[in-house]
Amino acid sequence: MTEELRSGGEAGRGPLATVGTHAALALGALVMAFPFYWMVTTGLKGPAEALSFPPTLIPKAPTLSNFRQVWQEQPFGRYLLNSGFVSTAVTLGVLVTSSLAAHAFARMRFWGRELLFGAFLATMMIPFEVVLIPDFLIIRQLGWFDSYLALIVPWTASVFGIFLLRQTFLGIPDELFEASQLDGCGHGRFLFRVALPLVTPALVTVALVTFLGSWNSLLWPLVVTHRQELMVVQVGLVSYLGEEGSQYQLVMAAATVSILPIVVLFLAAQRHFVEGIARTGLKS
């Protein structure tokens, strides 16, 4: 990402301009960060302080009791585990199916290859809402309603993943493939021993985008699951709001708990996140 961070700034800019830039950026950053601050501090307030006007900017008597209460009232641990399990399974599924399909599209010749690839790409244009109802009926027909299968299986293939990996595979020189074939390496061995290790950054991109999308999805889990044991964290949060809507200190504590894993993951793997997202816009 040195490429991306490369600054285009002119050489001789005055210190005044730099101060102005910092001021603008800092003000914006304050607005961006404020909701996080407000969420955490409201979660730390007692009920009387949380529902007072004007609100206090710094909690007067910070307490963790809201977090304790949220954790006891609602199986948030279960929700988080469900989300983690579903998102991980979906991500692994997408990585496997996309790698295999992308390799076929990039390195094998077969009848109807372009046609199939085109049909896949076309589905990217379709809003998910169009297939929501039929998918719901299909899930019911399969007997998967209210099951992990319903949450996971429909999302274990991704046109975005296939597209991105195919483009990346096409960037690997053909000579490398031919050389490995001469060494008696088949398609499978080439894919897993040579190609995939070479495209790790693209795999990371696909994994992150998929995981984020799965973790943050609401509509599909809302439609195909009803039992509390199967609720993912977004659905749990929505249902908790329905119960405790006016207890803002509790809702904010619950919101904090629900985003904590993703924020920690983001801060830990920040470079990959940023590079990964930047790569989604590229053509190759």
Add this chain to the structure above:
Amino acid sequence: MDALGSSEEAHLRARAKGRPAARKRRRAEALLALLYLFPATLVLLTFHLLPIFYAFFISLHQWDIIPEGFVGFGNYLELARDERFWRSLVTTVWYALLTVPLSLFLGLVVAWLLFQKLRAKGLYRTLYFLPYVTSVVAAAFVWGWIFNDNYGFANLVLTKLHLPALRWLLEPTGVFDLAFRGLGVKLPAWAGGPSLALVAVVVLSVWSSIGFNMILFLAGLGSIPKELLEAARLDGASERAVFRHVTWPLLSPTTFFLLIVSTIRTFQAFSQIYAMTGGADGPPLGTTQTITLYLYWNLNSQTRLGYGSAVAFALFAIILALTAVQFRLGKERVVFQ
């Protein structure tokens, strides 16, 4: 002589034999391809491709929980006369018209500022990007709390500025109407504009999408050849002229990509609006009901699957038309290096 002859013969024999062998190899490769494609294709066909046709089939039926009869284009005709649907379309258009330009513009401004020689770039980038990775459901609750009509932070700011407190997410009145009412002018109903509640949702949507736009704009800025910028500066162009005549045109592929993606995203938006205003008959008198929420309402509260599918296809048609128009217009304006 003899040796050469036999080797040539062997070569010819091999070539003659090679043809069926090559065909066999090609067939083996096609079979292998089928195997490699099978898992992805199975999932995509079952849940994403064939259901499109199924959805169209459903939309031609009276279908409440179970199919009850073929009605042809009856659902579509009803849709054309459905006032609620048209209102949801207008709401969606307002939502997109406010969200897309704002989040693109702010994303570009932040990216451009971060592209200068600067300290603490990483920290800024983290802060601007964090909302994008945060789930919109949690973010919607936080913003809903900020916009709370009794205890919210937004009203604290207003009272500190000696302005009247607002009802924000509970306010069905159009923002133009509110502004002019403050001046003592009563606007006609059609000129009221998007409700204040919808504008509050727009704030959340812009907040959460700036980071994504910023990162892509940064990548776009990074791919502009530095020599071009320097050449323009050497020719005595002002910074503003450099931006207008070099940076902006060369950034156009990124801008175009973001415009298309953001438009599609806002037209498909569901979670943030649902989580922030409670959907169909939510407090702001349904003034935040976009097409996707209307679709969900038909499916969930009304269990009108046939009609809901017709709504979905209408949405699809609108997105398709918009994307086509954008591509048309983009063709003339986008500069590819």
